[in-house]
Amino acid sequence: MKLIDGKAISAALKEALAAQVATFPDKYGRVPHLVVVRVGEDPASVVYVRNKAKACEACGIRNTTIVLPEDTSEEALLEQVRSLNADDSVDGILVQLPVPKHISEARVIDTIAKEKDVDGFHPYNVAGLWQKTPHMSPCTPAGIMKLLEAIGVDPKSKRAVVIGRSNIVGLPVAKMLLDANATVTLCHTRTVDLPSVTRQAEILVVAAGRAKMVTADMVSPGVVVIDVGMDRDPDTGKLCGDVDFDSVAPKASAITPVPGGVGPMTIACLMENTVQCFLARH
Numbered sequence: 001m002k003l004i005d006g007k008a009i010s011a012a013l014k015e016a017l018a019a020q021v022a023t024f025p026d027k028y029g030r031v032p033h034l035v036v037v038r039v040g041e042d043p044a045s046v047v048y049v050r051n052k053a054k055a056c057e058a059c060g061i062r063n064t065t066i067v068l069p070e071d072t073s074e075e076a077l078l079e080q081v082r083s084l085n086a087d088d089s090v091d092g093i094l095v096q097l098p099v100p101k102h103i104s105e106a107r108v109i110d111t112i113a114k115e116k117d118v119d120g121f122h123p124y125n126v127a128g129l130w131q132k133t134p135h136m137s138p139c140t141p142a143g144i145m146k147l148l149e150a151i152g153v154d155p156k157s158k159r160a161v162v163i164g165r166s167n168i169v170g171l172p173v174a175k176m177l178l179d180a181n182a183t184v185t186l187c188h189t190r191t192v193d194l195p196s197v198t199r200q201a202e203i204l205v206v207a208a209g210r211a212k213m214v215t216a217d218m219v220s221p222g223v224v225v226i227d228v229g230m231d232r233d234p235d236t237g238k239l240c241g242d243v244d245f246d247s248v249a250p251k252a253s254a255i256t257p258v259p260g261g262v263g264p265m266t267i268a269c270l271m272e273n274t275v276q277c278f279l280a281r282h
Ligand code: GUN
Pocket: 094, 095, 096, 097, 098, 119, 139, 140, 168, 266
């Protein structure tokens, strides 16, 4: 079994980006600028947003974090986004999800200028992924594809199974695997006899959001497992993934740990998208 070291792979990516960004002041007179907006105090979001700021520092990217109170009105948030859209010194805008329930996520995503949409969530960029026209790729799916490439796993003609159909991970990663010529099955909460489907997988991507839901009996020997989960173990309260690592790892040919697998890759891809937005604007 090979442990897929997302931390090391993402560190190499960030190092290459830092070297590239270091050349920008001479070439363009400034460095890229990412603005992250967090609304409220969701504990996971607090950690994610802090990690994004740290990664910016490591890459030499300018970062501004804007924290708005939980009771911020939708209109006030949209006005904040519009003002960032109009600000020429800003290259990338990310509104951390989830936003409080009284705010429409779709309206927020729609309002972010597509040229500054480092998340790749704007309808223009979503359509670009599905139509294969130039677009910003969503960070977590892009990070997963980079992990596979880094360990020398080519999805071509392989059976790939994805659990989870979210706009952020399941749906776009299924499309990317399809574009990489895998035969893709997309599973979800209404899938009948999930284990019989997952046992077919040569590549298994799990983005279900349920702690340790994939167990050893659900996988075949040699499977490559990508665990997107960020869950709490109900017994120990510790951070864990959607995959029961201890039982599945011995059967897998390669597997991501949680933490230290997909998470750092998401952030490295966000840095890459920020640089891409910056370059497209110059
Ligand atoms: N919340 C969880 N993942 C993400 C992400 O990739 N982007 C944003 N904006 N919010 C998230």
